[in-house]
Amino acid sequence: MNAPLLEVDDLKTHFPIRAGLLRSVVGHVHAVDGVSLSVQPKETVGIVGESGCGKTTLGRSILRLIEPTSGAVRYRGEDVIGASAQRMQELRAEMQIVFQDPYASLNPRMPVDDIISEPLRVHGTDKGEARAKARELLDAVGLLPEHGNRYPHEFSGGQRQRIGIARALSLNPNLMILDEPVSALDVSVQAQVINLLDDLQDEFDLTYLFIAHDLSVVRHISDRIVVMYLGRVAEVADSAALYDHPAHPYSHALLSAVPVPDPDLERDRERIVLQGDLPSPSDPPSGCRFRTRCPLAVERCAEEMPELREVAPGQAVACHFPLAPGETLIDRVGALGV
């Protein structure tokens, strides 16, 4: 195995909750609470989870768009958290982010050429060269180079997301953090952007950290998947292994809740409907974060926080009682007589 391009080690990002006249700190939201992962060059790692699981904060903390509270981030072995402001600017050229909302993330008063070439200008490229590069990138993301003098409102949602991707590509990054890049798009357009991301990865040797709530999309695009729940990693596995035999009860329930466009499968499948809501990240449950909704939870789960440990090559799970390959949550619940 190669040296990882990105390593995240026990990363924590806590937000203070302030209240009262003096705005004193009365607690913390544990948005990211001890996440470790590594990403190999040219790999696509998907990060999935429901709202409040910390996936977006994780992406931003890696780039220090939000300063993490503790833990380490290493890019090609280099410490990112301790990097100087100047070094950070250089590092950000190699690590780019694409945001979810193609309507809010592009300056409406700038022509598209300028939007795409602005990062180059910031990094010292002269205007003519930057503009030429912008036109090249428009072509690379499937837009017409001559549309560079248009403004964002003249483009559709899918086209705007292509512009956001072109901007992220302008500095020849190695790593792209894609935060819900297709979730605002209609399904017919979403597929175009997913295919574009596939092509660009091959063309520019990109490494993707793909953050999304849609498991179907994540499965399609990712080599490996990290399932997050309430600020922590529940399971990490190869994409096929996760869908074939999820070991964490949460992964299993999450996968079984995703509807598939097949009426017979929908009718016949065993669906585990999780009870209850996500607990608040400001007051997470003791022990295992998932225990309040887990059909398998016992006393130990409240007392002891499960560590992420390997159950098969490439598959790690944070659960005291992981499911064996081929075993379903329903089998287990049945065997326990719950």
Place this chain on the structure above:
Amino acid sequence: MNRDELLLSVNDLTVSFKTKKGMAAAVRGVSFDLAPGESMAIVGESGSGKSVSSLALLGLLPKSAEISGSAMFQGEQLIGMPEKQLQGLRGRKIAMIFQDPMTAFNPLFTIGDQIGEAMEVHGLASGKEALSRSADLLEMVGVPEPGRRVHQYPHEFSGGMRQRAMIAMAIANKPDLLIADEPTTALDVTIQAQVMEVLADIRGETGAAMILITHDLGLVAGSAERVQVMYGGRVFERGTIRSLFYDPRNPYTQGLLSSMPRVDNNAERLVPIQGTPPSLLNMPSGCAFGPRCSHRGPECGERPAELVEVGIDHASRCHRSAHIPRWSEVSA
């Protein structure tokens, strides 16, 4: 089915909006029938007209909307019905569940007040009785501690619980028709599963018919009997869910299905539909899907296609139906 037995019969419904840039034709001649207790889905992407058509039925569109056509509900004409009479129907015989339960509730009143109000305005219960029935309804939709939670405000409910409360409000007066407009789009997938289960249970108990409006074909497969696919304000294909998912005949439906990544199998590459959905202000002449269609022929640019029967209870709007490969060949 005998027309008198239908719950709802919509015929040639057309809705246009006056805008500064001209007329926007949002719905262009939609017809469908719904039997009592039946569940039908309307699927489409943004701008397809799927939401506008049901808002038009309930008289919920702004004054700038021009509506024509016919919609018979239990023998009464909904289109052009005086507002006063519509108010008697809405929330009583026909109830609507919206996408965003945060904006659908008034933040200044308790959940119990608001569910109770739905009964009070129709004179079906009031005061203490309305409150205790509200608690019963919350219990029915799976809200824990209903006796306490009727006194809470919308912001004290999570997204999933608010959506349950909205369903409770919608079924308060035992409507014959529920219109659910993207009822789970704002929810996480595990919460979506809970809410869809509640909806199915409630329909099992009350026998209400449902129109489910959604962009999610997966959701349709598990919760409707019939489906119609809309594009550019028109129905492009309609049929039973089996015919639509296993034998889609319209190039747009086929394109939608092949664009979808699926959680249960991994295609090496998706087959997207090229281009983007048309603007309502600038509809292509001829078939609205023509410019994006890989099967288009010369006739497609000339005039819109008709919705034609292609099988039992299965119709498709396409000039080139005879030339469209069957789905079994496309997806193999």
